[in-house]
Amino acid sequence: MKRVFLTFTVLLVAFFIYTGGFQTLNRSKLDIPSPVPEKSGKIFREITGVIKPGETLYDIFKRYGLDLRDLFLMRNASASIHMLRDISADRRYKLMIDEDNNVHFFKYSINDDIFLNIMRNENGFKAEKIEVEYEKRIGQIGGILKDSLIASIGEGPERTLLALNISDIFAWDIDFTTDLKNGDTFKVVVEELYKDNEFKKYGTIVAVEFVNNGKEYRAYRFEHNGKAGYYDDEGNTLKRAFLKAPLSFRRISSRFSKNRLHPILKRYRPHHGIDYSAPQGTPVSAVGDGTVTFSGYQGGYGKLVVIRHHNGYKTCYGHLSRIGKGITSGVKIDQGEVIGYVGSTGLATGPHLHYEMRVKNKPVNPLRIKIPSGEPLPEVALAEFGSFREQLSKKLASITPESILATGNNRKDSADDA
Ligand SMILES: [Zn+2]
Structure with a gap:
């Protein structure tokens, strides 16, 4: 008798577990009042x-x-x-x-x-x-460069975007299309935006360090007089008169994001200028603010754009497949603006950009010239910046690259010494 009762209890419990308890049982049979108030009757x-x-x-x-x-x-x-x-x-x-x-x-x-x-x-x-209201958390990411920045920073569109944002911050110091070497390291302190405890995307980069070919670059995002910008260890803005290169890593990456293979650009110095071999149609950006002084076809240069900048500087961009819309003599140009597209017009064997910088009409090596550092923060802001930087540089120092990859096999770069 005891055994039968036990079996019955087990079955009853099993039944309740299976059905989810009383609420789902037929109420009229068990005569249990409904625990949920009657709904409006509409089923959505x-x-x-x-x-x-x-x-x-x-x-x-x-x-x-x-x-x-x-x-x-x-x-x-x-x-x-x-x-x-x-x-x-x-x-x-x-x-x-x-x-x-x-x-x-x-x-x-x-x-x-x-x-x-x-x-x-x-x-x-x-x-x-x-x-959408996000919950902000501060994240830290570090890595060692292997093959490409985008491949090294991790999977997913959010990480790719982070790589592009890093390249924008250092666009005046590092040519992300040709300067990067395997073994370079990066460390980022960045806002992570969460919704319902789920990571959605990265927000603002708070601080970042990039070690390129042994040289350290650091940037801290600091707000002064309601304006935010990135500053180096000394409190100078990273923005300067000339970008490091006329081909933008962001523009190239977004152009080629559909096929995962990022084109490897090469830089040569066979003569007075610098040649960048790059796929036909790659957008070419003005390295600094200025005024167009020539736009058209000129002998061996093919389709050429010449821009005059402050202090007697001029930059020339040749062999273009196409000159940008509205880029005509006399037009004012902003730094980073697209002025044309890589091609092979004039004396060129394959698609490449011929880039030249002149000072008072004498050619100079844009990779060697000393570009004055950016505007410093005003004296009154320096103390506050100092303690802010102290805090963040400690944070940066605490980041260890996620993966330790063997260095070596550095990409050959013939640029500077040619
Ligand atoms: Zn050339």
């Missing part, structure tokens, strides 16, 4: 997805058999906030639908930081933009 269905290329909300409404009058009202409600015809591919959306296929709620992520909410109310729909 959720549709979530990612906008496909070329897809419109009309397509989505048609596919799920939703009421097109709702779409019309939603469009009107959101017209002053975000045009519903401007939804873009790869963004997420969510729809809440009742049993009669009426839309009650629509959520669309405009970008990583803002989403659009459209809710049904008694007058139709109400739309609002909501900013």
